Amino acid sequence: MTMMTRQKVMDQYFMDARHKLIDIAAFLDRVEGAEGDEDFRMTAFRDAIKHLEDGGNDRAKDVLMAFSDPTEDPIAKAPGKGACGAWPGENA
Amino acid sequence: MRFIEPHAHMVSRTTDDYADLATSGCVALCEPAFWAGFDRGSAEGFRDYFRQLTEYEPKRAANYGIKHFTWLCINPKESEDMALAADVLEVIPEFMDCPNVLGIGEIGLNKNSRNEVKVLEMHVDLAASHDQLILVHTPHLEDKHKGTRLILDVLKNDSRIKPERVMIDHVEEHTIGMVLDAGHWGGMTLYPESKCSPARAIDMIERFGSERLWWDAACDWGPSVPLAVPRTACEMRRRGHEEALIEKVIFENPKAFLSQSERFQL
Ligand SMILES: [Zn+2]
Numbered sequence: 065m066t067m068m069t070r071q072k073v074m075d076q077y078f079m080d081a082r083h084k085l086i087d088i089a090a091f092l093d094r095v096e097g098a099e100g101d102e103d104f105r106m107t108a109f110r111d112a113i114k115h116l117e118d119g120g121n122d123r124a125k126d127v128l129m130a131f132s133d134p135t136e137d138p139i140a141k142a143p144g145k146g147a148c149g150a151w152p153g154e155n156a
Numbered sequence: 157m158r159f160i161e162p163h164a165h166m167v168s169r170t171t172d173d174y175a176d177l178a179t180s181g182c183v184a185l186c187e188p189a190f191w192a193g194f195d196r197g198s199a200e201g202f203r204d205y206f207r208q209l210t211e212y213e214p215k216r217a218a219n220y221g222i223k224h225f226t227w228l229c230i231n232p233k234e235s236e237d238m239a240l241a242a243d244v245l246e247v248i249p250e251f252m253d254c255p256n257v258l259g260i261g262e263i264g265l266n267k268n269s270r271n272e273v274k275v276l277e278m279h280v281d282l283a284a285s286h287d288q289l290i291l292v293h294t295p296h297l298e299d300k301h302k303g304t305r306l307i308l309d310v311l312k313n314d315s316r317i318k319p320e321r322v323m324i325d326h327v328e329e330h331t332i333g334m335v336l337d338a339g340h341w342g343g344m345t346l347y348p349e350s351k352c353s354p355a356r357a358i359d360m361i362e363r364f365g366s367e368r369l370w371w372d373a374a375c376d377w378g379p380s381v382p383l384a385v386p387r388t389a390c391e392m393r394r395r396g397h398e399e400a401l402i403e404k405v406i407f408e409n410p411k412a413f414l415s416q417s418e419r420f421q422l
Contacts, residue, residue, distance in 0.1 A: 072395075121363075128329055138268050142266065145191075
């Protein structure tokens with residue numbers, strides 16, 4: 065359980081969270097100000113953002129799940145080594 | 157403050173990092189075998205790497221008063237090549253009796269492919285037949301949740317595996333619950349960009365309790381911070397936590413898990 069009062073959480077983490085939120089806002093401006101199409105990563109990102117308005121205390125988990133591969137079976141062959149941060153979909 | 161760094165790839169770090177770790181209270185560190193950033197061409201490349209992990213790196217650590225332990229395997233990133241994996245699995249037993257070897261790791265999955273699952277099963281069999289501890293790497297980013305589920309299934313399907321002798325590393329908020337529920341230990345990796353931040357790692361201790369959990373820096377050649385564990389301990393102190401709880405997470409817990417191998421002596 066947290067040792068902090070809500071006031072202490074604010075004092076210790078507000079500036080950091082504010083900084084990160086503005087960075088996300090600027091990222092969205094940058095994406096939308098650029099030429100060309102978005103890809104599946106932005107679709108997942110926009111879906112993940114919706115979870116920030118959820119109540120409860122599972123927001124971090126829900127955001128992680130919004131980016132996750134929801135399938136259950138192993139894939140036929142590894143397409144490479146890297147991960148890009150969002151699931152491209154079954155036909156990618 | 158004293159702490160154990162239970163996951164660090166020191167072959168890719170400088171001697172300055174050993175000095176900094178020692179200065180901040182690191183008494184022991186564990187180095188799992190991993191992907192070196194490029195694919196090795198043959199099992200001979202792994203034999204050299206295992207010699208580095210069992211002969212050379214312990215001496216480097218000892219110069220700074222740090223005990224060095226290691227884990228052996230072919231990592232999931234090189235496990236798509238089944239023939240190479242089979243060759244490397246033949247080499248591993250040659251090193252299993254080295255004094256700093258704690259078990260098989262970091263095994264697991266990377267892209268959750270069929271071959272990766274097969275090679276994981278081969279490693280689990282090797283560990284079970286030699287009564288070794290297991291250290292598991294869970295996949296990155298979008299592949300982590302699915303991969304963690306597949307890994308838990310493989311472990312559950314081998315009745316010789318005792319859950320408390322398996323550490324599942326790189327857990328995050330969406331995987332920590334299933335790992336602890338299965339009776340395993342969970343590791344939180346403190347990375348600057350991916351995996352887990354210090355604040356989230358402390359949140360998870362506050363939410364899930366401090367049993368069967370540790371923190372590690374997993375520092376390697378990518379963006380990573382060798383002193384992430386002591387820095388997170390400082391943040392935990394800033395939140396007002398008792399010293400005893402901090403010591404449990406950064407020293408007593410890793411000691412308890414790793415001491416299941418009689419080779420882990422401080
Ligand atoms: Zn690692």
